Amino acid sequence: MIRRLKYNEIDFKKYTECLENSEQRNWYANKNILDELSGNWQLLVYGDYEAVMPVPLKKKLGFNFVLMPLFCQQLGVFSKKDDRKINTKFLNFLKKSSKVFLYSFNQNNDFEEILKKKKNYIIPISDYVILRRKKYFKGRKSTAKWAQHLFYKEIDLNADSINFIENNYKGIPKRSDYEKFLRYLVFLNKNGFLKLCGAYLDEKLINLAIVISEGKQLSLLALINDESFKNENGPSFLIDKILENYIHEKSFNFMGSNIRGIEVFFKSFGAELQEYGYLESKILKRIS
Incomplete structure (x- = not known):
């Protein structure tokens, strides 16, 4: 019962x-x-x-x-x-x-x-060398290699990183939701769950992966890019470096997307599709 x-x-x-x-x-x-x-x-x-x-x-x-x-x-x-x-x-x-x-x-x-399904993409704990050689798409492998002039660094949540997020975040249109996002980052940071992984061109931060680290899994909460440096291939560089550093001990959860271009990006690193069911009322959701 x-x-x-x-x-x-x-x-x-x-x-x-x-x-x-x-x-x-x-x-x-x-x-x-x-x-x-x-x-x-x-x-x-x-x-x-x-x-x-x-x-x-x-x-x-x-x-x-x-x-x-x-x-x-x-x-x-x-x-x-x-x-x-x-x-x-x-x-x-x-x-x-x-x-x-x-x-x-x-x-x-x-x-x-x-039930109707949503898509999620996960890379299980793997040997990075084998993952890169056998499961990366050919184009992603070459793009990540081309971007090796960039510098990878894990940084703190502070005024500089928040300023980068503020200036470049595109995923949340409502200001109230963005403020909730920042409060969530503070919560994650305070409780030891937050990783901020940056890609630098010389000394300038141009891409930032916001990652939740818990147990044996990393989850990609957001990938934030300075569009002025789009041609530097920072997102490919960042994901590749995170996998190189952690995939031997933690799975990587891309957190899903039903947008075709983003799906292909996830799959190009060898991520596996995992679907989950959901209930939704489109009529009720419009007034939420």
């Missing part, structure tokens, strides 16, 4: 134990991450925390709607062994009991019905 728990009713000890022992273990479902990104979430629970499903909420027009927070890619059902029957019970409970703008399950969740 599935029941809904409000935030103050959740047994976080049992919740955390379920997450840590789950087949679908996912960083975004951790309490501190959801608290930061959503601030308003509830929990669907099966049995005595045998399976759990965090549900982020957003209040609109006096009602609570289910909506994935900014910068949170996947949530879904977490259990010791993924069970399509139990997952489907969660899915049906959510659809019947909630107004869903957008909810993303995780790549390990299987269901008795077919």
